[in-house]
Amino acid sequence: MRAYLLSLSLLTLVAFSLSTTLEPWFQSWAGSRTQTDNVIQVALGDSRRMFARHFYAKADAYFHKGYYPSVYDSKEGFDEKAITGNEKPHDDEKCEGDFLGKPHDWIDAFSRNFFPSRHVHVGECDAHDHKHDPDHDHAAEAGMEREILPWLRLSAEMDPQRIETYTVASFWLWTKLGKIDEAEQFLREGLRANPGDCEILFGLGSIYYEGWKDISRARNVLELSMVRWREQEGRKTEPNTLLLGQILNQLAKLEREQNNYPRAIEHYTLLKQVSPSKQSIQEWIDYLKTNQPPSKVPLVR
Template identity: 30%
Template sequence: MHNPRSIILLIILGICIEFTIATALDPFMQQIFPRKATSVDLIHVLLGNARELLANHLIKKADVYFHAGYYPSIFHEAAQARSRDHLHSEEYDEHAHEKEMSFLSKPKDIIDRFGRYFYPTEHRHLHGHETAEILPWLKFAASVDPQNVESYVITAFWLRRELHKPDQAEAFLREGLKANPNNLTLLYELARLRWEEYADPLKATNLLHFVLNSLRPKIQQEPNPEQIEIFHRAAILLAHIYEQQRDFKSAVSILQQTLELNTAPKPEVIQQKIEELNQHEVEPPTNQTCK
């Protein structure tokens, strides 16, 4: 196993070499391709390819908590919610929980210790001022690697769920869309934000229909796990919105589309939901939505 300190030193050495080469070549490149310097250019010169390593490190540290809390399986969300209630009850054995987490052993260094704060342990989470402190680093990760879509998703989550600033979360997602035009993951997140934070079914359904219509032919041609996941998340959310609007016919239609692709992770659960919706009397939706 490689010594972590040696790896860090090699990374630092690589950054120094890239910086030296970049500063030596920059005057010649300016003469050939004159351009106005920006802060982003400076970051790219200073860090070079190491910016992706840095961005990925920050995102991975946040990813553990993010996916364990913000993105449970759509089919086990209720069960996990009940589990969290149990963990916060008086009967919960804190010693048992510590034993469950003992496989991590002691932190190896300050980076590892900081990273533990992101694990979904009920006794240590980022809240309040701590969340505000980590946000600049997540934004920095997005600035050094704008094509890392997950950095926008995670930062928007912290902004709207922990700091209760949905307007800033939406602005950050739109910033991500400028760097990644028509990215379906970001469009899904934007639709979810418009529905959950603003109860805006019109914009949410329009965005979700765009996501589904864009992904359907791709999945039919060559299924991709990431695309399938986004498709089913978007379909479930869209069906939920239609159900809340009492447009049961549209909700059933969306769920049936997920079964037709033969990629649903739990087709029996979706079929059960379809049967449940069919029992309702078909009524006109309370709000008009565009398909």
């Protein structure tokens, strides 16, 4: 009994001694999860990014009304950028043609009647419904973009560093659902998690400009986003020129509407360097210089 108590005391002593050494090391260890107050980060660690990707994909699947490639399907030809608002128009006649392809066998052909097998976006009515159901309720589809929001919220909770989540959610909140306040709050949340991110700043600037019509604040935020773009993207070998084009276009439009033509021409000149539609931008520059109407507006959003 005595030997038993002695060995127990010895083990307790060893454990205590080890803890005095290990505890300070663990607190300063970079991999320690105790450094954050976020329960999800503590529980899931870096695997939360995987869940964030999954939830983002889920939002994309909801955007396509369940028509979405699985891990077994080829994503070739499938418009994954549609959820970001940069959508390509799709051909209704070929709507069954992208990742599913032609049926391999009769089971494949038969089973396509039991899951979404036509390419359609949320908020849009399916051409098939128009043809086969004259009583189809078109109004019911309006505002259905809201259905993607829970998954984007979850994705942001899982990985606050995923910029796309904030910009996509705020885009739909603001443009389709008229929730400007919520869109701004969500972008601000993203900005707190990713200080000075140029893409979030651009989203915020656009909301101030087109949503709240707060021109001076919009100008400041958009100009800040351009500065941040130069800091973050300028050094990269393949910078995101589409984003720069969008910032410059928004700034040029803002200055043009405020009759601040020299600044607008300045932005259009910079935009011309990165935009594929140089001709139409030059026409805008000429118009602002000569007051002659341009043939068409610049294609960069």
